[in-house]
Amino acid sequence: MSNIGFALFLLGMVAIAVFILMGLFSLIKKNGKAKKRFLFAGVSLAVMVLGAVFMVAFQTDEEKALNEERRIAEVKAEKAQEEKDKAKAEAAAKEEKEKKEAAAKKKAEEAKKEKEEKEAAAKKKAEEAKKAKEEKEAAEKAKAEQVAKEKAEAKKKAEQKAKEEAEAKEKAKQEAAAKKKAEADKKAKEEREAKEAAAKAEADKQASAQTIRYAQMIKNPDRYAGEYVKYRGEIVQIQEGDDMTVIRLAVTQESYGWNPNEVIWVEVEGYTDFVDEDIVTVYGTVVGKHSYTSQAGWEITVPAMLADTVE
Known part of the structure; x- marks a missing residue:
């Protein structure tokens, strides 16, 4: 009976696969047979379950022993495989760990080297910046001193020019005042002389009247x-x-x-x-x-x- 159950199990499993494929094909073709074929697949599932029941229910002692041995062997094989996989995994983990440690060490060394290079570059840059700053400050100081000197010279020249202009202006003013006074004196003298002449002429005129x-x-x-x-x-x-x-x-x-x-x-x-x-x-x-x-x-x-x- 166990053999019959095994046959039914295999037959149901194959029938399920066939009817599912035929049902899918019918869905694509849309020929109206998909529902029927999916129903046959369900029946095939029931046959496969029935076969599995027969296989379990009607096993002989020898089959049970054989199955037990087979199960034990499978368990042992699985355990051995697990130990093998575990050893392999441990070896792989160890190798991975070593690789990671090597990579980490290399990375640390590279980071250290990069850090040292960065520090050296930063130090060099700082020295260059300091030197540039000192040169700039020296140039600015020299420029400021030159500007101050030029301003002082310009101020001195401006003051000298202003002084000369003021002296020239004062001189011109004095000359203008002197000229104006001379002209006023001359005009006053001329007016006085003209008045005197007019008075004399008038007196002479009146004397001759x-x-x-x-x-x-x-x-x-x-x-x-x-x-x-x-x-x-x-x-x-x-x-x-x-x-x-x-x-x-x-x-x-x-x-x-x-x-x-x-x-x-x-x-x-x-x-x-x-x-x-x-x-x-x-x-x-x-x-x-x-x-x-x-x-x-x-x-x-x-x-x-x-x-x-x-x-």
């Missing part, structure tokens, strides 16, 4: 136009306006006073402080005759002069 007898003047005033004359008399009437002063001046003195009928028409630019009945002396140029209407309605013609001085 003649007094023409009124009877002679009234006869034909135009005859004496342009003559520079001098008259002393009493103001009969004085009027001011438009920056002009007009005087009617009685110029003939009688025993009882100044004759109001012998009058000269005098015009002078500007205003004066004189009033009616003041006695004044006038200097000026005869301009001919002048006619005016009296308060009584008479038209009166008298000699006229343009005065430059009233005193």
Whole structure:
């Protein structure tokens, strides 16, 4: 019965494989047989289980002993294989450990060497940096000293230039002031001399001024136009306006006073402080005759002069 069970077990196992493959093929082909073939695979599984049951249930004592020996042998083989695998694993682990230790040692040596090289490079770099820094500081110091020297020289030159410019400016100012003073003195002198000359000329002019007898003047005033004359008399009437002063001046003195009928028409630019009945002396140029209407309605013609001085 155990042989029959073994046959059923093998047959079920093969049938399962075949029907599963046929079911998968039917799924791909989509011919509607996949479900049926998977069902046969299930039946085959049941046959394989049944065979396994028969194999276990109907084993003979010899088969059981054989199976036990076989099992013991398999256990021993498995144990031997395990020991072999263990020894192999231990050898491999040892070898791996040695390799790792060698690699670690090599790595440590390389790290140490790299560290020493890095330290040497860092030291060299630090020395170079220090040297470069010292050279830079020396260069900067030299440059700063040169700049300071140039600034000091420039400042000295600027101060010297400023001093020279200030001295030149002061000198120019003094020269300009002296020149201005000289020009002012010259101008003042010229003005003074001009005033003195004008005063002298005026004095000479006034000294040369003649007094023409009124009877002679009234006869034909135009005859004496342009003559520079001098008259002393009493103001009969004085009027001011438009920056002009007009005087009617009685110029003939009688025993009882100044004759109001012998009058000269005098015009002078500007205003004066004189009033009616003041006695004044006038200097000026005869301009001919002048006619005016009296308060009584008479038209009166008298000699006229343009005065430059009233005193």
